[in-house]
Amino acid sequence: MIRVLVTGTNSYVGKSLERYLGNLPDMYTVDTISLRDNDWKKTDFSIYDVIVHTVGVAHIKENKKNAELYFKVNCELAHEVAKKAKNDGVNQFIFLSSMSVYGTNKGIIDRTTPTNPNSNYGKSKLQAEQLIGLLASDDFRVAILRPPMIYGKGCKGNYVRLSKLAISTPIFPNVDNKRSMIYIDNLTEFLKSLIDSCSSGLFFPQNNEYINTSDMVRTIAEIHGKKIWMTRLFNPVIKVLNHGVITKIFGDLVYDHEMKIEAAAAKFNQISFYESIRLTEE
Numbered sequence: 001m002i003r004v005l006v007t008g009t010n011s012y013v014g015k016s017l018e019r020y021l022g023n024l025p026d027m028y029t030v031d032t033i034s035l036r037d038n039d040w041k042k043t044d045f046s047i048y049d050v051i052v053h054t055v056g057v058a059h060i061k062e063n064k065k066n067a068e069l070y071f072k073v074n075c076e077l078a079h080e081v082a083k084k085a086k087n088d089g090v091n092q093f094i095f096l097s098s099m100s101v102y103g104t105n106k107g108i109i110d111r112t113t114p115t116n117p118n119s120n121y122g123k124s125k126l127q128a129e130q131l132i133g134l135l136a137s138d139d140f141r142v143a144i145l146r147p148p149m150i151y152g153k154g155c156k157g158n159y160v161r162l163s164k165l166a167i168s169t170p171i172f173p174n175v176d177n178k179r180s181m182i183y184i185d186n187l188t189e190f191l192k193s194l195i196d197s198c199s200s201g202l203f204f205p206q207n208n209e210y211i212n213t214s215d216m217v218r219t220i221a222e223i224h225g226k227k228i229w230m231t232r233l234f235n236p237v238i239k240v241l242n243h244g245v246i247t248k249i250f251g252d253l254v255y256d257h258e259m260k261i262e263a264a265a266a267k268f269n270q271i272s273f274y275e276s277i278r279l280t281e282e
Contacts, residue, residue: 002028002195005048006080007055007138009034012155013187014054027031028195029058035077045088048194053078058121067120074124079131086140092198093132094143094191097228099255100179101126101146106248110256141200145191148206148255152184153280158248163281164211166220168227173238173250174230178210180254183276189269204259213249219274223281 008014016258022027031048031135031280033040043186045051060066065243078095085093085211094279101115117123129144151159182190182205190205206246214230221228238250 001026002050003048004030004195005045005051006030006032007035007040007051007053008032008281010231011054011056013085013150013184014052015163016152016184017052017188018052020185021192040081042082045085045090048090050092050094050198051081051085051090052096052191053070053081054096055081056096056125058098062120067130070120070124071127074121075128075131078128082132082135082142086135086137090140092141092143092195092200093135093145093146093195095128095132097129097146098122099124099148099253101129104253105255106251108254108256109259112237113225136200141192141198143200143203145205147187147204147205148180148253149184150182150184150187151280155280159280162217162249163220166217167226169228171229171231172214172217173215173234174232175183175212175235175238175250177213178252178254179213179249180206181211182206183271183280185279186270186276204255206255207273207276208270210254211273213260215273216277218280219277235249 007013009276014032018032021030033043044261055073055077057070062070082093082095098121100110100119101117102109102113103118104113105115105124115126117126132142132152133144149158151157170186186207187205193199195202218228218230229241238246
């Protein structure tokens with residue numbers, strides 16, 4: 001029996017992992033804890049084998065007023081939880097970071113790509129990685145994940161906007177692009193593999209297949225029984241306006257497939273692209 005504590009009672013990834021492992025009651029016990037006040041500091045972490053830290057500030061527009069909040073929650077709080085976990089004798093600490101630590105919205109990311117975050121979100125996540133990484137030892141195994149965009153039923157962010165557009169628009173650009181993404185159940189299965197193997201290190205989980213934005217929109221529309229005309233008429237304009245939101249939607253941003261996933265997690269089962277969209281939309 002593996003005892004798991006998930007931080008963040010309202011975290012999308014945290015709640016998904018709790019449900020996922022909850023289907024295997026003979027193998028795991030899963031508790032969640034809120035970090036909104038200081039009561040968590042009174043909790044005895046020593047009864048847990050692993051802590052999965054999913055708490056973080058995201059999906060809010062950054063400005064000078066909330067800059068401190070990003071670092072307070074994403075970095076300082078994460079470091080405090082990790083220190084307590086180590087002091088209490090927890091075997092493994094899993095930290096959910098982000099692809100945003102690279103500070104790029106286009107191109108191919110490989111093992112040689114330097115981290116260079118350009119947002120408070122990315123900067124705070126990278127600082128947390130660095131501080132938590134210093135705590136790692138043979139008795140305190142630290143696994144840091146840098147997932148790309150996460151999507152699935154109930155998710156927030158860009159996928160929701162694309163889904164609404166796919167259902168409402170009769171026309172959409174047909175662009176040949178590639179994006180690294182990960183379906184929520186693929187991510188939770190990956191986390192399960194890390195927990196089972198008590199792995200440590202830096203990980204880059206993603207779907208087996210790169211995703212094409214036009215294919216995703218077409219698939220969403222198809223699942224809803226909507227007809228959508230895919231055209232290349234807008235491609236010259238998209239090429240000229242290749243920055244900002246346009247780049248986020250139609251540009252290439254992938255993890256190189258050569259960034260191998262170590263340990264048992266290398267063989268984690270994956271739900272296919274079409275099935276993941278069907279499950280998300282239905």
